[in-house]
Amino acid sequence: MYNDTFFHTLQHLKSTEAYRHFLEFSRSAGHFPLADFQNEKIEVWCSNDYLGMGQNQQVIDDFKASISRFGAGSGGSRNISGNTTAHVALEKRLADLYQRESALVFNNGYLANTESLSVLIGLFDNIKVYSDELNHRSIIEGLKKSKVEKYIFKHNDLKHLEIGLSLEPFERPKIIVFESIYSMDGDLAPVEEIVRLAKKYNALTFIDETHSFGVLGERGLGLVEALHVRDVDFIQGGFGKAIGTSGGFIVGDRDAVDCIRSLAPGFIFTTSLPPALLHATLTSINQVVASPERRNRLFQNVRHLKGALRRQNIDFIDAESHILPIIIPGLARIKAVSDQLLKQFKIYVQPINYPSVPRGQERFRVTVTPDHSIEQIERFAAALKNTLDLA
Known part of the structure; x- marks a missing residue:
């Protein structure tokens, strides 16, 4: 009886697209935004450590x-x-x-x-x-x-x-x-x-x-x-x-x-x-x-990321903050984009789906930090464009 309840609850979550998948990786102090994933280095583009102070x-x-x-x-x-x-x-x-x-x-x-x-x-x-x-x-x-x-x-x-x-x-x-x-x-x-x-x-x-x-x-x-x-x-x-x-x-x-x-x-x-x-x-x-130094560098990178996305013709919510949402409707599509970014380009950005956002409003919640380089920002925008075109 008890196990049946657990099983059917999980089946319901999976059938309604509410089941959450967690990516396991290791942060690496001094190397952010790089992290260790399956013996490889990946770039993290969805961290809440907005200023990188966790590795200060x-x-x-x-x-x-x-x-x-x-x-x-x-x-x-x-x-x-x-x-x-x-x-x-x-x-x-x-x-x-x-x-x-x-x-x-x-x-x-x-x-x-x-x-x-x-x-x-x-x-x-x-x-x-x-x-x-x-x-x-x-x-x-x-x-x-x-x-x-x-x-x-x-x-x-x-x-x-x-x-x-x-x-x-x-x-x-x-x-x-x-x-x-x-x-x-x-x-x-x-x-x-x-x-x-x-x-x-x-x-x-x-x-x-x-x-x-x-x-x-x-x-x-x-x-x-x-x-x-x-x-x-x-x-x-x-x-x-x-x-x-x-x-x-x-x-x-x-x-x-x-x-x-x-x-x-x-x-x-x-x-x-x-x-x-x-x-x-x-x-x-x-x-x-x-010191405002890292805040200033954060918003410099936010502006650069917005410019890079515009040059790639990628739509995003142009809000006033440092958080940059990119709407990619459809759970299957955004998951495919996320998987391909990780597999092909070693870029990790987590899909946000229901119930965090309404169905049909699935998105990446992209967070660039002061530690992302200009080269990494340009590469992220190009990789996202490539992946979106194929998804």
Whole structure:
């Protein structure tokens, strides 16, 4: 009975094109974007390590030194022997950078969203949530945990958002939840306008800066910093993208963040991140904040990649961010293109399909980095053109 259930569930996933295939390879520090795959070198074109900080030598050295000093793990949850000086130092640094009263580190960005949102929403009677229709699954799960009234507004549609806000009394608690960069299309949220509406209709604001933290802004603090917006109530971010390590965080007012710290089960009952990892994370953040060099080189390469794709007559979504989606409809076709790129050209780019995107909107989510050379960019565009023409 049990095995039949497992078998039929997997068969259903495979029949509906929702079964996920994982490519196994090895990252090679100091050689990115090259990686080791079946005793060969391949180029990676879909990494979330946007700035290549995961192979930064100072980050690696500090990680090694911290492991030697503190050991491999934290030893417990934050309230039972796992609240190390590394955790406290990182949270203080984040709060200072954002000029907020408090910060809280989570084991990953997914938890930072689900736990923070579920607690914040649960604190208010009769609160109404306004959520962008393309918000990440972690946001959706956080909202599901509390059975409150939700208004899903059309993606980045300010008029639709304002219609929903205007239907409620000014005094009713409200929170608007949105992302800075939407990772499947690479487009940016109209942050200034959303904050203006929030003030007009007495709503809190919660922004997910996962894909912009480290990349946008004078110091790499995200879209809010880039736009000089100061009135977003809660900012969430992650370390697993541009910072090159792992973990997530939220910043905000002291009492609000303390409520999350005190009430979120996914925070309270989880072994805390290893202190060595957080020392490496702090090193990476400090390097990113101190110098715009790698951000500048990233966007130089983004511009060059867009030019190379145009010269090859390859259509792509020309968004403002560093994420470059290339729509290739049809699961069979995009998988064939991906397989051929890997087999013939040693280029790895992962197909994105349902349920991450709607059927018929399958795509490559291409991410060039500061470490891709001009020659590699030109070769990628030519290889993709060759493969698309044959698929």
